[in-house]
Amino acid sequence: MNAAVIAxxxxxxxxxxxxxxxxxxxxxxxxxxxxxxxxHGVVALVxxxxxxxxxxxxxxxxxxxxxxxxxxxxxxxxxxxxxxxxPRRSGAxxxxxxxxxxxxxxxxxxxxxxxxxxxxxxxxSFVSLRxxxxxxxxxxxxxxxxxxxxxxxxxxxxGIKTFSTMMAKGALGALSTPQAxxxxxxxxxxxxxxxxxxKLVHLGTLDSDEFAPDLAVFELCELIAQSMRxxxxxxxxxxxxxxxxxxxxxxxxxxxxxxxxxxxxxxxxNSVKFSRDGGHxxxxxxxxxxxxxxxxxxxxxxxxxxxxxxxxFEKFFQVEDPLTRHHGGSGLGLFFVKSIVEAHGSVVRVxxxxxxxxxxxxxxxxxxxxxxEHTPSGAGxxxx
Amino acid sequence: MERTVLIIEDEKLIIVSTQMVLEAAGFRxxxxxxxxxxxxxxxSTRPDLVLLDIMMPGIDGWETLTRLKRDPETSGIPVIVxxxxxxxxGHQKSTxxxxxxxxxxxxxxxxxxxxxxxxxxxxx
Numbered sequence: 001m002n003a004a005v006i007a008x009x010x011x012x013x014x015x016x017x018x019x020x021x022x023x024x025x026x027x028x029x030x031x032x033x034x035x036x037x038x039x040h041g042v043v044a045l046v047x048x049x050x051x052x053x054x055x056x057x058x059x060x061x062x063x064x065x066x067x068x069x070x071x072x073x074x075x076x077x078x079x080x081x082x083x084x085x086x087p088r089r090s091g092a093x094x095x096x097x098x099x100x101x102x103x104x105x106x107x108x109x110x111x112x113x114x115x116x117x118x119x120x121x122x123x124x125s126f127v128s129l130r131x132x133x134x135x136x137x138x139x140x141x142x143x144x145x146x147x148x149x150x151x152x153x154x155x156x157x158x159g160i161k162t163f164s165t166m167m168a169k170g171a172l173g174a175l176s177t178p179q180a181x182x183x184x185x186x187x188x189x190x191x192x193x194x195x196x197x198x199k200l201v202h203l204g205t206l207d208s209d210e211f212a213p214d215l216a217v218f219e220l221c222e223l224i225a226q227s228m229r230x231x232x233x234x235x236x237x238x239x240x241x242x243x244x245x246x247x248x249x250x251x252x253x254x255x256x257x258x259x260x261x262x263x264x265x266x267x268x269x270n271s272v273k274f275s276r277d278g279g280h281x282x283x284x285x286x287x288x289x290x291x292x293x294x295x296x297x298x299x300x301x302x303x304x305x306x307x308x309x310x311x312x313f314e315k316f317f318q319v320e321d322p323l324t325r326h327h328g329g330s331g332l333g334l335f336f337v338k339s340i341v342e343a344h345g346s347v348v349r350v351x352x353x354x355x356x357x358x359x360x361x362x363x364x365x366x367x368x369x370x371x372x373e374h375t376p377s378g379a380g381x382x383x384x
Numbered sequence: 385m386e387r388t389v390l391i392i393e394d395e396k397l398i399i400v401s402t403q404m405v406l407e408a409a410g411f412r413x414x415x416x417x418x419x420x421x422x423x424x425x426x427x428s429t430r431p432d433l434v435l436l437d438i439m440m441p442g443i444d445g446w447e448t449l450t451r452l453k454r455d456p457e458t459s460g461i462p463v464i465v466x467x468x469x470x471x472x473x474g475h476q477k478s479t480x481x482x483x484x485x486x487x488x489x490x491x492x493x494x495x496x497x498x499x500x501x502x503x504x505x506x507x508x
Contacts, residue, residue, distance in 0.1 A: 147470045151439060154468035155395055158490040162401035165493050171408050194490055201470055214475040216486070226495055257475065258488055 033129030036115055037082070041065040044124060053108060053129050054078070055100055073097035074108055078127055081110045090114060094132060107136040146204040153197050161190045184233060191230050195269075198262055199332050202339075213256035213343050217367045220251040220260075220293055221285055227264040228283060231272050238277045242268075245284040251293045252367040255344055260364070263340040266333035267297040267360050274358070275301035292363040300357040309350050313338040337362075387504055390431035391415045392422030392448060394440040398489070402435065405493040406500070419448035426458045433504045436483075438467040438474075446481065453482040462503040466491065 033050030037043055043061045051058055055072045066079050077095040084091055092111040099106055109132050115124040164186040166172060175183060225244055235242035253260075264283075271281040281299045288294055304312060311317050316331040334348075341348045341362045352358035389411050393399050396417070403413045414429050416422035418440055426434060434452065438445035445465060452458045462484040467474065475486040484503040487495070 151469040154489050155398065158468065159395075159397035159401045161490040162405055162493055166401075166404055166408065169493075171404070190490070205470065212473065214473045216475040216479060226492065229492065229494070 035127040038124040050129055072100040078110055081112055107133045143205055146201050150197055150201045202336055215254050217252050217254050218257050220253045221246040224283055227261050231268050235272050240275050241280045243282050245282055247285050247287055253364045254367040255364055259340045263337045266337050271297050271299035275299045292365045294361055294363040296361040298359040303354045303356045303358055304352040305354045386412045388412045388431040389433050390425055391435045393437040405496055409497045419443035422448055423451055434461055434463045436463050436465050439469055449481050462506055
């Protein structure tokens with residue numbers, strides 16, 4: 001099917017006004033399904049790939065509204081997507097549908113964009129359809145594999161962590177100084193491994209549904225205090241004062257506890273790591289006028305040159321040269337912090353200069369104010 | 385009065401290490417290595433709280449939770465779900481299914497005790 005066929009014989013009159021002045025594209029050769037409806041919802045154009053995916057025929061479709069067509073689940077999903085996108089006429093979602101002919105499960109990305117006439121006015125909508133079933137299955141297999149790997153690694157780690165922590169506490173008897181030192185090192189390395197597993201899982205599931213915040217109400221200040229404990233020894237060993245300056249009132253938030261913990265730990269870990277010996281790290285919480293709580297992790301360490309402020313949140317970016325750097329790390333910590341905080345509808349702020357320490361902050365809405373939907377925006381969209 | 389925690393978990397290592405933490409904090413501990421055995425022990429020992437793993441052979445933790453909450457004999461026992469695997473919206477799901485809380489392995493022993501203390505005896 002060539003461009004002339006599409007443009008001249010398979011377009012309705014209403015569509016012609018939208019496409020006549022545009023460069024003609026060979027829609028038949030496009031692998032994605034393409035569908036156009038005018039302002040009244042009348043189908044104006046449809047290509048072969050769209051016919052196949054939507055289980056319709058061009059002859060029966062052109063000049064009729066989508067609502068008049070009896071077809072499969074995907075057409076219903078397209079109608080829903082058009083209705084959802086109506087105010088701004090754009091949007092994209094992956095929908096899960098069953099093909100009528102054989103009930104095969106398909107994952108299709110439905111993207112809606114405005115169609116404009118020659119004068120630039122919005123005169124309808126373009127809908128593109130891409131079968132992403134294969135990609136979805138690969139991602140699903142990858143996520144399942146990562147989840148199993150995480151389980152297999154975390155299970156023995158749970159035993160090692162529990163036993164070593166109990167030994168360090170003296171629950172199995174008093175330890176000599178060298179024994180206590182060795183056990184302390186085991187505890188530290190277990191924590192390091194735990195963080196690496198978290199990062200591995202996080203990186204693998206970042207773009208999938210697995211990463212959507214698992215919202216529950218919890219006491220934020222309690223979590224902050226718990227998150228800091230893991231770094232007490234590292235701080236003490238270097239004479240760093242690690243202090244919590246938390247608000248006295250209750251701070252219930254509706255968020256993903258495990259994700260917020262990871263974000264907090266990444267920030268505290270960085271502050272301790274980049275602090276000079278004998279320095280100070282303060283984690284504080286403040287209730288703001290807009291019924292949100294702001295969490296700040298501040299240190300008086302090396303600081304970050306402002307020209308790197310935007311880049312430090314990039315995946316794998318590190319200010320230090322990887323070959324000559326003094327501090328370990330994968331360059332993923334701040335990337336995860338940003339991903340997590342943004343998934344909760346907030347933003348991470350950085351205030352830092354070379355030699356002047358660093359201050360990272362983000363805010364979460366208090367639970368008594370939060371909407372109840374189980375969506376990322378349900379965690380409260382915040383200005384930061 | 386001694387308070388009892390029932391651990392339903394297929395990994396012996398996790399049972400032994402978790403038991404050590406709980407006993408050091410003064411709890412009596414019962415354990416079961418799968419869901420079926422766990423449900424039976426919950427009925428026979430009437431624990432004050434259940435720690436429930438998700439990934440188990442036979443009936444998994446979700447099904448075990450469903451059965452514990454459906455049975456009038458065990459429905460009032462608070463259940464804390466603990467898991468080493470990522471479950472999409474696992475916290476929401478477990479809360480909706482009647483669990484008192486949800487947390488991930490590896491855990492900090494102190495946090496486990498805080499969580500158990502928070503929910504134990506709180507009939508749901």
